[in-house]
Amino acid sequence: MPHEAAHAEPSTPAAGARPAPPLVGVSALFMPDELECLVRTAADAVYGDPDDLSSRQLDMAARARVLMDLETGDAExxxxxxxxxxxxxxxxxxxxxxxxVDLYPDHVEIVGPDDASLHIVHCRITSAPVLAALLGIPEHVIHDAR
Known part of the structure; x- marks a missing residue:
């Protein structure tokens, strides 16, 4: 049985909003949160200070570049x-x-089917959104058990 976070309702688009088009090309190889990171990276790189990019932004940009080069046959x-x-x-x-992912006051637990504990990391995380950003996963996956 999938973890209970899988049953979270997806956000409903605003009235009159267009449905998202299917992803194609390199964009289809990224998860939605990674695409968000890439959009922000592009804006930060062009209009901000590229030296302020996070390691995640740099990793995502490097991954996108490799995939683009592979797509055009310009890379190994x-x-x-x-x-x-x-x-x-x-x-x-x-x-x-x-x-x-279950968030507790003093640890984070990765859980599998039937809430079987797969791994525990002893740490203090301030909020589910912070943990989601840190792990690069959708926030709805995290169950805040604090």
């Missing part, structure tokens, strides 16, 4: 980074509701 496939592959897989599993 990137070397496999096991940490990045695992992080992307866990983000995808969380976004699809196969695993969840």
């Amino acid at each position: 496939p990137p070397a496999v980074n096991g940490t990045a592959v695992l992080a992307d897989a866990l983000r995808a599993l969380a976004a699809q509701g196969f695993i969840g």
